Amino acid sequence: MEKRDKKVLVIGVIGADVHAVGNKILYHAFTEAGFEVVNLGVMVSQEEYIAAAIESSADAIVISSLYGQGELDCRGMREKCDEAGLKGIPLVVGGNIVIGKQKFEDVEKRFKAMGFDRAFPPGTAPETTIEALRELLHMDGEEK
Amino acid sequence: MKAVLLIDFGSTYTKLTAVDVEAEQILGTAASYTTIHTDINDGLKSALALLERKTGELNYEACYACSSAAGGLRMVTSGLVPELTGEAARLASLGAGAKVVGVYAFQLTEDDLEEILESKPDIFLLVGGTDGGNTECILHNAKMLASAKPEFPIVIAGNRTAKRECERLLSGCEVYSCPNVMPKFGVLNIEPTQKQIREIFLNRIIQAKGLSKVSDILSDIMMPTPSAVLQAMSLLAQGCEEEAGIGELVAVDVGGATTDVYSIADGMPEHMNTVYKGLPEPYAKRTVEGDIGMRYSVQGIVDAAGLHRISELSGLSKDRVVELVEELKEHTDRVPNGDIELEMLDYALASCAISEAVSRHAGTIAETYTMMGQTFVQEGKNLTKVKQIVVTGGSLIHTKRTEEIAAHALYDPANPSSLRPKEADVWVDRTYILAAMGLLSTYYPGTALRIMKKELEYHGHSK
Numbered sequence: 001m002e003k004r005d006k007k008v009l010v011i012g013v014i015g016a017d018v019h020a021v022g023n024k025i026l027y028h029a030f031t032e033a034g035f036e037v038v039n040l041g042v043m044v045s046q047e048e049y050i051a052a053a054i055e056s057s058a059d060a061i062v063i064s065s066l067y068g069q070g071e072l073d074c075r076g077m078r079e080k081c082d083e084a085g086l087k088g089i090p091l092v093v094g095g096n097i098v099i100g101k102q103k104f105e106d107v108e109k110r111f112k113a114m115g116f117d118r119a120f121p122p123g124t125a126p127e128t129t130i131e132a133l134r135e136l137l138h139m140d141g142e143e144k
Numbered sequence: 145m146k147a148v149l150l151i152d153f154g155s156t157y158t159k160l161t162a163v164d165v166e167a168e169q170i171l172g173t174a175a176s177y178t179t180i181h182t183d184i185n186d187g188l189k190s191a192l193a194l195l196e197r198k199t200g201e202l203n204y205e206a207c208y209a210c211s212s213a214a215g216g217l218r219m220v221t222s223g224l225v226p227e228l229t230g231e232a233a234r235l236a237s238l239g240a241g242a243k244v245v246g247v248y249a250f251q252l253t254e255d256d257l258e259e260i261l262e263s264k265p266d267i268f269l270l271v272g273g274t275d276g277g278n279t280e281c282i283l284h285n286a287k288m289l290a291s292a293k294p295e296f297p298i299v300i301a302g303n304r305t306a307k308r309e310c311e312r313l314l315s316g317c318e319v320y321s322c323p324n325v326m327p328k329f330g331v332l333n334i335e336p337t338q339k340q341i342r343e344i345f346l347n348r349i350i351q352a353k354g355l356s357k358v359s360d361i362l363s364d365i366m367m368p369t370p371s372a373v374l375q376a377m378s379l380l381a382q383g384c385e386e387e388a389g390i391g392e393l394v395a396v397d398v399g400g401a402t403t404d405v406y407s408i409a410d411g412m413p414e415h416m417n418t419v420y421k422g423l424p425e426p427y428a429k430r431t432v433e434g435d436i437g438m439r440y441s442v443q444g445i446v447d448a449a450g451l452h453r454i455s456e457l458s459g460l461s462k463d464r465v466v467e468l469v470e471e472l473k474e475h476t477d478r479v480p481n482g483d484i485e486l487e488m489l490d491y492a493l494a495s496c497a498i499s500e501a502v503s504r505h506a507g508t509i510a511e512t513y514t515m516m517g518q519t520f521v522q523e524g525k526n527l528t529k530v531k532q533i534v535v536t537g538g539s540l541i542h543t544k545r546t547e548e549i550a551a552h553a554l555y556d557p558a559n560p561s562s563l564r565p566k567e568a569d570v571w572v573d574r575t576y577i578l579a580a581m582g583l584l585s586t587y588y589p590g591t592a593l594r595i596m597k598k599e600l601e602y603h604g605h606s607k
Binding site for chain 2: 038
């Protein structure tokens with residue numbers, strides 16, 4: 001069988017969140033960086049990320065949340081992935097993922113405890129996320 | 145005069161339509177019992193004799209046929225995720241005019257395989273994975289199928305990466321390969337697969353079902369009947385080069401055993417504040433409700449609508465409804481024929497059948513509140529703006545209350561989440577010409593369209 005020449009990312013904005021602009025920017029930034037991107041758009045449920053990741057054999061799931069409810073929305077995502085046969089799939093989250101001013105170190109710790117591989121604070125540049133994805137997916141040897 | 149003969153081999157009737165394609169009119173129609181168990185030629189011959197009595201002897205320039213005889217085109221599908229490639233496979237099969245007798249998702253088990261072999265499908269559709277995506281599932285399923293040495297043909301239309309490997313695994317079986325039904329997430333590409341299904345139907349099924357004996361009188365094209373109807377409805381909605389169509393439409397055929405619903409409409413969200421979820425559906429979409437029918441499946445209507453509703457609509461007591469329904473189940477050939485009670489019951493049954501079948505076909509909308517205010521989530525097709533409804537089926541033809549019954553296809557304020565047409569003109573196919581016109585449209589689209597416009601009877605405007 002032919003080998004895939006691009007890593008596949010499933011992206012979208014989780015929960016009852018309709019912030020569409022950042023999602024579009026990420027889609028273009030990831031595509032530009034050489035990823036194959038399955039964009040689920042806004043108001044995405046955990047099940048939708050998982051279904052899309054199964055069909056496309058995704059290499060990672062990148063979740064955005066802008067409206068402060070990200071922590072609630074993301075709860076149980078890792079367990080559901082395990083259940084669906086996506087054991088070990090890298091999970092990345094970013095945006096305004098919690099309410100109010102909290103130390104991001106604490107926030108990051110909580111998301112890592114929930115099974116996320118990386119969590120990013122508000123204002124993270126796409127390049128930072130792309131760098132992290134390359135590292136997570138062991139793409140260091142590849143041409144940038 | 146240039147006469148063309150159109151044949152519909154049904155499961156109980158062989159229906160003939162003779163058309164003069166020069167004068168663009170129907171010369172006559174006739175129907176006779178289909179006798180597929182003995183010789184299909186008998187049914188055809190007696191129908192031809194009946195037709196000849198009406199039209200006189202005709203010299204046909206061409207003869208085209210469609211068939212739903214002997215159970216129609218029975219298909220089983222397997223995909224990966226039920227809502228994604230599983231659904232894509234189902235939609236592709238239904239749109240090709242098949243009767244889908246089994247839908248599987250994820251890896252096939254030994255139990256599944258036994259079930260599949262038992263259901264003896266005419267065609268198996270094997271899909272799974274977007275292009276470049278998951279290959280594990282489709283390969284596993286190919287292996288499972290191969291182990292059973294199936295006699296039915298298998299159409300492979302999954303992840304292109306796995307195509308060759310699937311072909312190798314299934315070597316020795318009758319295998320056809322098509323482009324992926326879902327090449328990318330959320331993108332359907334079902335037409336090539338449907339074309340392939342139709343070709344297999346033509347070459348293989350017809351022989352298996354004893355229709356080859358009549359093939360010497362057929363000039364060309366042979367397709368499953370629902371596929372012919374879908375073609376007619378697409379033409380009626382969209383028109384062709386020489387003649388405009390009537391615009392987006394919904395068509396319902398309430399039969400004795402099943403109810404078919406067709407929509408030729410875009411159906412995407414109307415407003416900016418509506419988010420679309422799930423697989424986008426085909427512009428020309430067909431669904432079949434196997435549990436909704438006026439006789440063989442009458443219990444399904446009662447189960448779906450509730451005894452209370454049937455009693456309310458018919459004006460009969462619940463006990464009487466139960467009695468009559470039992471009678472209809474036993475005597476599936478019973479028609480009202482002046483029996484007032486049965487007329488009232490049939491009215492209620494047909495109304496509920498249409499309402500239920502169109503609700504299942506149409507999309508839904510749900511209201512949610514987000515931080516940004518009110519938002520709507522739409523799944524499936526939004527048919528609220530569709531302005532034309534075409535209906536057919538015995539219960540709608542042999543009644544004076546056609547429009548009243550058809551109105552049950554419309555939007556119901558009591559069920560606002562169902563995206564059915566808000567108001568529409570009602571058209572009735574009183575002479576069962578839809579399948580025939582679908583056949584004719586392959587060669588004479590303009591003629592078929594003009595005949596449909598002439599023959600379909602306007603039955604008022606419903607809100």
